[in-house]
Amino acid sequence: MSMTESSENSAFADTDADAAQLRAIGYEPVLSRKMSGFGNFAISFSIISILSGCMTLFGFGMSTGGPAVMVWGWIGVTIAVLLIGLSLAEVTSVYPTSGALFFMAHRLGGKGWGWITGWLNMLGLFGVIAGIDYGAAEFIGAFTGMTFGWTPDKYGLIAVFAGVLLLHGVLNTFGVRVLDLFNRVSVWWHLLGVAFIVAVLFLVPAHHQSASFVFTHYVNATGFKSAIYVSAIGLLLTGYTLTGYDASAHMSEETSQASTLAPKGIVRSIWVSGIAGLVLLVAFLFAIQGNSGQYATEAAGSGYGGAVTAPSIIMIDALGQHWAEVLTLIIVVAQLCCGLAAIGSAARMVFAFSRDGALPGSPTWRKVNRSAVPTNAMWLVVVVAFILALPSLWTIQAYGAVTAIASIGLAPAYVIPGFLRARQGKNFKKGAWNLGKWGPLVGYTASVWVVIEVVLFCLPQASPVTALTFNYAPIALAAALILSGVWWLARGRASYAPPAGTVEAEQFADLDVI
Template sequence: MGYPRKLTRRFRAFDNFAISFTIINILSGIFSSFGFGMNAGGPRVLVFGWIGVSVMVLFVGASMAEIASAYPTSGALYFSAGKLAKRHQGAWSWYTGWLNFVGQVGGTAATDYAAATFIQSFVAMQWSSYQPTRQQTVLITAAILLIQALANTYTVRLVAVVNRISVWWLLVGLVVIVTALVSVPSHHQSPSFVLHSVNNTGFGSAFYAGLLGLLVTSWTFTGFDGSFHMSEETVQATVNAPRGIVRSIGFSALTGLMLMLALVYAVTDYTKEAAADAPPVQILIDALGMTTAKVLLLVVIGAMLFCGLANMTSNTRQIFAFSRDGAMPGSRLWHSVSPRTRTPVKAVWLAAVCALVLVVPGWWSKVAFTAVVSINVVGLFLAYGVPIFLRLRLREFRPGPWHLGRWGRPVAALAVLWIGLSNVLFMLPQASPITAQSFNYAPIALGVVLLIATVWWFATARRRFKGPVSYGSPDEVAAMDLI
């Protein structure tokens, strides 16, 4: 790919799968967004929307995997965008890289903020006198970011071990939660309950509410580009990285459907639970009792913490690669690698600080925090879509060892179509009446990011950034290898 080797290849096939599976994290995603789906579409959209959107996301992942096999680098999306563009390679790479960067930083911030929120819910369940506040949530999030940054500082082998543990934590936790919801309650909803439709969005159209409900699945299925970003640290990356992407989506789709069905059929009082601060937690309390609910909530919190750690790891590798090509201020710092741990330590701490900067507005206003991190999903899916769109335009695309054959172009077309549709949904109003508290700030957040990137591009970047840099011929690069 034109780069000297600075990172060690210690990720095996399972490790590569584990990082994307952990970032997707069905426990974290479903428990964080289930309440939104209860009010926007109800059980019908939660279950059948999960199935339909999972298939479309699998198309996105398969197209990304094909590209990952051809361009297995830490730069991942922005690198492949620069290589696949016919013209203006620097511009395509620039915008893709910055969308990916802010999307990943927003993902780390949002995941750890959600973990802090659920930690406080657990504390309040344990000690009724405890009153959660926004300030406490920000402080807990900062502590989580500090611990995750320290974990990412000490060798990629440690991160790989933690990610292996996280996979089993997720799977065992899922089995325990689903088994409890199926076997413990004395009463479950009837089979036809899955067809029940609900519209508490404030909009008169049930169809519109159902479209919004699809976002539950889309919010969950983000971050599978983590396998792509870990390519330079994965053995046989041209095969194992794409397999990691596709397998993580497939396993998440199947296990997530099990959890979704278990929660839906365990509903006791729909109106009360849908209106709760944390609807899935209220479902656990009503169906299983307070003590069991608290134990299972600890499982969910653990999953969220693993998810945030994997998010930061992926974010760090994107920063490392983007800086290696001179696209970030202070690039020399961020793409340096510790000679002792063989990890981009400075990039780790930049990722942690940037995530903390996004969290800090939550000290004063939850709306301000929501406005900042709403760019997470929009930024990531747009970054996913750019290289897939460019691959679709490029008839002479040269695939790697893992490819879709003659299905490559049709799958890519469906992937681009879904990314376009889902991003429109992400930017539509999600509640009525529209007020400062209910306004969807995703379009504004996206507009600010694109405005800054555009001004920066035309002011200075277009003269110095031409896309991915080649450090020489294969033989010259091999002589530069630092490990």
């Protein structure tokens, strides 16, 4: 037998084992299993996208604590998020399905847990897509302003945002191979792009800030007087950026050797993003010229797209317009890759939730096209994400609220499976990838952080609190919970029916790979 034939036979064996595990869980395979382990890591890494989250909320971070909170908050929250990811990865190894989080919660805690987890996960995914693509539109506006002299007003910005969403929707209709290709490119674009940006920021400027400024300087431009309060809400920068790693779990029905490679994709995407993001933030902070740290927080009046694009102001000051245009273009491409991956992941979640009868119109959203892509679910994601960003036409706090929606929806959904696993203790049947005796401790510790995080991100972000500065994230959360409750009482209790399955994790423990 040739090496090629042996490799092909091994691939078929892996696919057969994955299909057997999925059938044992209770689902018949309908999606195309053509994603590699690297591709699985790549989609989560692309959605986390430090060139999206770090850059679009840089101005927010500068006003809510400044460099000191941005740097040390990043380190602390990254550790907390890694605990959440470790706990989620352990459960993903046992239940590698597109439904992922809600299905895990259902199997470990019952229908009620599954139901609320699914709705929270869906709200968070809608919010993160709105945040990513609106942020990309802001940076596109900054780029066109610098390069062509056209800076979109709020209506032009919404039009650009709609165009970005439409582009991502169309590209997502072509199948998982296309998505996988873009994600692979995205990984290297992010890593090499960050390395290039950092090198330019350290080598080109004639002046750099001191280490004391970067690691200890505190800024408060919120209107609130309490440094503790301001620093706490400033953690949103990291909390929002380090989301999206559930994509590795959502794509597990399309990943070979999913019981090990999907968990590894989750954990790897977090720690790699954590390190790269810290380096990126520090590079931008060192590059701040003179008092630009102050007007970076007031970028809304700069003509370059608002506070979301504060990094563009810093780049122009430190590097000149030509370099700023080049680096902004690198950031824009990264953000576009991020949004593409996020819509692909969210579509799989909506497909899976509908497959189990959880949504109004479920028969429509669970259909797939000839390329085995849940296109109806994907277009639903696009439309809802667009609606979430519309308040930006009336309130200056809309973007911060959208990012808060993403965090307060996703964080609880991420941690509920780990909490339920911890509650089972030794009764939990571990999969091929597991935390051993540390599983319960990791799950409970992560749960404590998420409770704190949700409270923080529901708080007002600017003072005085008016109709224009109000954080409407809690309203969006309440609306989603009310809708889910009403639908549960009306139809959900009868229509929501995840399969019982017969899976025993130990049956698939030999799927581990090096």
